[in-house]
Amino acid sequence: MSVNPESVSDLTRRTVLRRAAAAGLLATPAAGLLTGCVGGGNDEPTDQAEGEKTKDNPLGVKADAELEVVIFNGGLGTKYATDVHVPSYKAKFPQANVKFSQAEEIATVLQPRFTSNTPPDMVNNAGSKLMDQGALVQAGQVQDLTELFEADSLDIPGKKVKDTLIPGTIEQGSFNGKPYVLNYAFTVYGLWYDSALFEKNGWTAPKTWAEFTALCDKIKAAGITPYSYAGANAAYYQYLAILTSAAKIGGPDVLKNIDNLEPGAWTNDAVKQAAAAWAEIGAKYGNKAHLGLKHTEVQLQQNQGKVAFYPSGSWLENEQAKDTPPAFKYAVMPVPSVTAADKLPQTSIFASAGEMYFVSSKGKNPRGGMEYLRHMLSKAGAKGFTEQTKVLTVVQGAVDGVAVSPGLTSGNAMLTAAGSDYFSYRWPDWYKKLDDEARAATNELMFNGGSADRFCERMQKAADAVKNDPSIEKFKR
Amino acid sequence: MRYGRYPFIVGFLAAPVAIYVTFVIAPYAQAFYLAMTNWRGVSANPKFIGLQNFERLLQDDIFWKAVRHHGLLLLAVPLITIAIALFFAFMLNVGGGGRRGEMTGVWGSRFYRVVFFFPQVLAVVIVGVIFSRVYAPDDSGLLNGALTAVGLEPVLFMADPDIALWSIVAVLIWQAVGFYVVLFSAGMSSVPKEIYEAATIDGANRTNMFFRVTLPLLWDTLQVAWVYLGIAAFDAFAIVQVLSVDQGGPDGATTVLGMEIYRNAFSYSQFGYASAMGVALFFLTITFAALTLRVSKRETIEL
Numbered sequence: 001m002s003v004n005p006e007s008v009s010d011l012t013r014r015t016v017l018r019r020a021a022a023a024g025l026l027a028t029p030a031a032g033l034l035t036g037c038v039g040g041g042n043d044e045p046t047d048q049a050e051g052e053k054t055k056d057n058p059l060g061v062k063a064d065a066e067l068e069v070v071i072f073n074g075g076l077g078t079k080y081a082t083d084v085h086v087p088s089y090k091a092k093f094p095q096a097n098v099k100f101s102q103a104e105e106i107a108t109v110l111q112p113r114f115t116s117n118t119p120p121d122m123v124n125n126a127g128s129k130l131m132d133q134g135a136l137v138q139a140g141q142v143q144d145l146t147e148l149f150e151a152d153s154l155d156i157p158g159k160k161v162k163d164t165l166i167p168g169t170i171e172q173g174s175f176n177g178k179p180y181v182l183n184y185a186f187t188v189y190g191l192w193y194d195s196a197l198f199e200k201n202g203w204t205a206p207k208t209w210a211e212f213t214a215l216c217d218k219i220k221a222a223g224i225t226p227y228s229y230a231g232a233n234a235a236y237y238q239y240l241a242i243l244t245s246a247a248k249i250g251g252p253d254v255l256k257n258i259d260n261l262e263p264g265a266w267t268n269d270a271v272k273q274a275a276a277a278w279a280e281i282g283a284k285y286g287n288k289a290h291l292g293l294k295h296t297e298v299q300l301q302q303n304q305g306k307v308a309f310y311p312s313g314s315w316l317e318n319e320q321a322k323d324t325p326p327a328f329k330y331a332v333m334p335v336p337s338v339t340a341a342d343k344l345p346q347t348s349i350f351a352s353a354g355e356m357y358f359v360s361s362k363g364k365n366p367r368g369g370m371e372y373l374r375h376m377l378s379k380a381g382a383k384g385f386t387e388q389t390k391v392l393t394v395v396q397g398a399v400d401g402v403a404v405s406p407g408l409t410s411g412n413a414m415l416t417a418a419g420s421d422y423f424s425y426r427w428p429d430w431y432k433k434l435d436d437e438a439r440a441a442t443n444e445l446m447f448n449g450g451s452a453d454r455f456c457e458r459m460q461k462a463a464d465a466v467k468n469d470p471s472i473e474k475f476k477r
Numbered sequence: 478m479r480y481g482r483y484p485f486i487v488g489f490l491a492a493p494v495a496i497y498v499t500f501v502i503a504p505y506a507q508a509f510y511l512a513m514t515n516w517r518g519v520s521a522n523p524k525f526i527g528l529q530n531f532e533r534l535l536q537d538d539i540f541w542k543a544v545r546h547h548g549l550l551l552l553a554v555p556l557i558t559i560a561i562a563l564f565f566a567f568m569l570n571v572g573g574g575g576r577r578g579e580m581t582g583v584w585g586s587r588f589y590r591v592v593f594f595f596p597q598v599l600a601v602v603i604v605g606v607i608f609s610r611v612y613a614p615d616d617s618g619l620l621n622g623a624l625t626a627v628g629l630e631p632v633l634f635m636a637d638p639d640i641a642l643w644s645i646v647a648v649l650i651w652q653a654v655g656f657y658v659v660l661f662s663a664g665m666s667s668v669p670k671e672i673y674e675a676a677t678i679d680g681a682n683r684t685n686m687f688f689r690v691t692l693p694l695l696w697d698t699l700q701v702a703w704v705y706l707g708i709a710a711f712d713a714f715a716i717v718q719v720l721s722v723d724q725g726g727p728d729g730a731t732t733v734l735g736m737e738i739y740r741n742a743f744s745y746s747q748f749g750y751a752s753a754m755g756v757a758l759f760f761l762t763i764t765f766a767a768l769t770l771r772v773s774k775r776e777t778i779e780l
């Protein structure tokens with residue numbers, strides 16, 4: 001199964017058959033639902049487990065089929081899977097054996113299994129050694145999840161799975177319009193600080209750029225590095241901040257154009273203004289030495305009161321839990337507005353569904369894999385995840401009634417204040433090469449005397465190179 | 478040839494040859510083939526695209542940057558390492574001068590010999606981690622702690638693009654010197670004592686002893702050392718991966734071919750292109766080894 005509708009080779013026997021079947025059965029609402037009925041394409045294994053579809057079993061899981069689940073063991077751990085989701089699946093299908101395993105290096109462990117066509121059924125593709133999700137989709141290794149999102153929710157009565165999710169979730173995991181990946185953790189991004197320290201000094205979270213720089217002056221005078229990030233491995237936290245500013249100045253389409261590799265997307269005025277504003281922060285309020293530090297080292301310095309503002313996502317609090325002194329209270333604020341004429345309000349934020357989970361289309365039990373995702377997307381499954389990891393999920397309202405930490409509370413409040421004004425981008429996942437270039441360009445901009453013009457031109461050149469490289473699959477949103 | 482001789486030879490050779498073919502030759506051959514495909518590492522059927530990957534390679538700035546870095550490593554690492562190792566080995570073995578007709582090292586040479594060998598015992602990754610503390614850009618670093626203590630500005634060893642690669646060179650040398658001290662010591666101890674005695678009687682000082690006697694007699698060992706160090710300079714991947722900022726940064730200032738192969742294969746999922754780089758690296762290494770052996774070819778002095 002190919003994913004690129006623009007390519008001729010898309011018309012495999014399988015898609016032709018499916019389209020023919022769809023044409024013959026016009027009453028069927030979604031052609032994707034027929035995938036299971038048609039099947040039998042050349043490259044598909046024929047012995048995939050399949051049971052009868054009932055009201056109670058909308059995905060047609062074979063009750064006694066073995067299910068293999070592989071979870072990345074990183075910042076979130078694996079307890080949420082072993083203590084919440086696996087038992088939930090087993091409670092529903094007591095005859096099924098759930099083979100659970102974890103891996104620190106997903107690509108090292110799993111890539112050979114995909115190349116030999118013996119993949120596990122459900123994979124949490126994450127961590128620094130994750131597999132290239134776009135390449136997997138391109139190679140037809142990933143199950144179309146349309147059926148899952150159309151199925152009834154496990155424990156939210158009267159709703160389909162897709163209706164229980166935060167808007168944008170399905171799109172975030174879609175490749176050329178088809179959902180292949182579930183991005184399960186919902187992450188909000190902003191500038192993190194210690195609210196206890198700020199309260200002690202009478203500092204308040206700045207809303208405009210003028211307030212921001214004024215406060216940075218005060219913080220600097222107090223002998224604290226006002227703003228920093230780690231150049232050695234986490235420059236992407238900073239380009240996220242720069243592009244957040246760009247989106248606020250010029251509207252979310254700025255990011256969409258970047259994703260779609262539009263001509264001049266990076267040399268846009270909004271990106272330039274944002275880069276110029278941040279370059280000044282780097283030059284005046286940064287610490288050059290942090291170019292040589294890793295994210296954990298700078299985060300530790302923040303915990304020790306040596307760094308005031310730090311750009312990151314909502315996993316930060318959980319990641320630093322061991323090193324955070326009891327007096328330290330994590331809080332997060334939106335990136336301040338750069339100009340008075342910003343298109344988006346100051347409360348708008350970068351937020352996205354992240355942490356990828358997908359089902360192998362060539363596995364033995366893809367229906368079981370999708371069913372497992374349905375358990376993750378149940379209210380109980382989502383609540384259990386947030387309790388174990390302090391990270392929100394894409395399931396709406398699942399955190400209600402859960403006792404939360406200061407950072408999570410602050411992040412939640414920021415998300416509520418943002419309302420529908422949140423945005424994100426996809427290009428770093430789609431084009432890893434562009435991500436590497438952006439890291440280098442950001443470090444140059446913030447630490448090594450770069451300029452906004454240079455940053456924009458450099459990124460535009462790299463984006464054009466990706467666009468003109470026929471070996472890289474292109475995506476649109 | 479007598480009956481039964483072939484089965485005997487074949488019987489002994491078959492197993493090692495089979496293992497060598499399976500684990501060395503076959504992967505190499507496969508890499509040559511993959512270099513001509515657009516394989517992305519996630520499917521079983523790569524598509525053949527001829528020499529396209531190599532055409533791209535020629536226009537790839539970062540590839541040439543990595544090649545230039547290898548050039549610098551190739552000059553600096555063997556030259557400096559061998560110079561330091563020779564000096565130390567000479568001091569440890571001959572530097573003490575003659576005592577009762579025997580050449581001895583400087584005082585405490587047995588102790589130094591062990592100490593010099595320490596870095597060789599450490600895994601490369603550990604060396605990288607140690608130096609990430611030595612080179613830390615703020616006063617928590619060993620070097621910068623000392624610099625800031627005397628009131629100097631901290632040096633951004635790994636973060637300054639102008640000195641990052643030299644910082645890597647220093648680590649490579651630090652790690653390699655011990656081994657070559659031992660290698661050269663062995664070479665020196667095999668030089669007959671009479672030659673040194675004769676030189677001493679003729680009134681040779683230490684400098685003369687070193688350049689006129691020791692160095693010529695060590696030629697073979699030096700040649701081997703140069704090839705080994707050259708090949709090590711073609712690798713350097715592990716140290717760069719662990720120690721450098723942003724994996725080969727800042728801004729590609731420390732990248733090497735191994736790093737780019739790794740990046741293209743495992744982060745861009747372009748196994749075909751990465752294989753093409755691997756093939757290029759293979760030829761660079763072979764050319765280097767052949768050239769070194771050819772250029773440095775010289776008659777061994779008959780003893």
